[in-house]
Amino acid sequence: MKKIRVLVLCGGRSAEHSVSLVSARTVLANMDSARYEARLVYIDRQGGWRRSRRELLTQRVGASEEALLAGSKPASASELLAGTDAVFPVLHGPLGEDGAMQGLLEVAGVPYVGCGV
Numbered sequence: 001m002k003k004i005r006v007l008v009l010c011g012g013r014s015a016e017h018s019v020s021l022v023s024a025r026t027v028l029a030n031m032d033s034a035r036y037e038a039r040l041v042y043i044d045r046q047g048g049w050r051r052s053r054r055e056l057l058t059q060r061v062g063a064s065e066e067a068l069l070a071g072s073k074p075a076s077a078s079e080l081l082a083g084t085d086a087v088f089p090v091l092h093g094p095l096g097e098d099g100a101m102q103g104l105l106e107v108a109g110v111p112y113v114g115c116g117v
Helices: 017-030 054-058 065-070 077-081 100-108
Strands: 004-011 036-043 049-052 086-090
Touching (some): 017 054, 036 054, 049 054, 049 077
Parallel strands (some): 004 086
């Protein structure tokens, strides 16, 4: 069975950036690795999208933003969304829970978890 490729988005520009990291850690820890290939994308406080390793978030309790920045590589949203089956936006606050990210994903034609625009 082919695994479903899920892009997990965390971080973001809102004041709830750190809360998003805790939420993403929980999502990744509970995602069935037999069914899903989870890919982590860390959105830094300036809004830059960064390809990251899930281990930086799941194996470190209280992973620091510095560790996520150091262990990630900048990439464009379109590059990261290519080849993705679905997105799991684990973003809080403005630009995460206000429909902005969902709008971007709708325009890009990428399925996502959660409420719509």
